[in-house]
Amino acid sequence: MARRERAPDAPLPIDAFGDGGFRIAGRRHEGSILLFAGEVHPWPRGDAAGPKDVAAADLSLFLDAADRPDVLVLGVGPAMRHPATELRKALREAGIGLEVADTPAACRLYNLIAGESRRVGAALMAV
Numbered sequence: 076m077a078r079r080e081r082a083p084d085a086p087l088p089i090d091a092f093g094d095g096g097f098r099i100a101g102r103r104h105e106g107s108i109l110l111f112a113g114e115v116h117p118w119p120r121g122d123a124a125g126p127k128d129v130a131a132a133d134l135s136l137f138l139d140a141a142d143r144p145d146v147l148v149l150g151v152g153p154a155m156r157h158p159a160t161e162l163r164k165a166l167r168e169a170g171i172g173l174e175v176a177d178t179p180a181a182c183r184l185y186n187l188i189a190g191e192s193r194r195v196g197a198a199l200m201a202v
Contacts, residue, residue, distance in 0.1 A: 084112040086189035089182045095201050097182075109136050110185070111144060111196035121200040126151040126158040126175070129198070131165035137196045138169050146172040146188055150181030150199035171196075178202045 087110060091098040096105040099115050107121025120133045126149065131138060137147055147166060149158060155177045166173045174184055178199055188195040 086195055087113060089186055092182050093202060107201045108199050111136055126156045129158055129162055131162055134198055137171060143169060143171055144194045144196035146174060146195050148181045148185045148197045149175045150178035151175060152178055152200040153202045
């Protein structure tokens with residue numbers, strides 16, 4: 076069976092998480108990350124903040140994108156905590172759906188949404 080080429084901006088799969096980082100498409104990334112449009116970006120803000128401290132400016136990668144994600148999955152660390160109302164409002168006004176979960180569940184949810192060929196982004200706090 077021939078292997079299909081991945082489109083350059085297709086969602087990258089999350090292979091594993093833990094020990095303070097993630098394995099994305101076979102490559103290890105330390106610390107918290109932003110994942111969108113076929114790219115992984117370090118997210119130092121995610122390591123320094125709890126979900127209540129995350130502001131819209133911390134997620135400008137998604138908000139400023141010409142082709143915004145349909146859904147942003149926010150992984151908030153080892154336990155479920157809710158982000159600030161202002162963040163939810165900013166994403167809603169930008170037309171981006173928000174799913175919030177502890178980071179392990181967020182990784183699974185991201186992979187599920189990515190498998191549906193939807194435009195999905197993730198902001199994941201390392202565990």
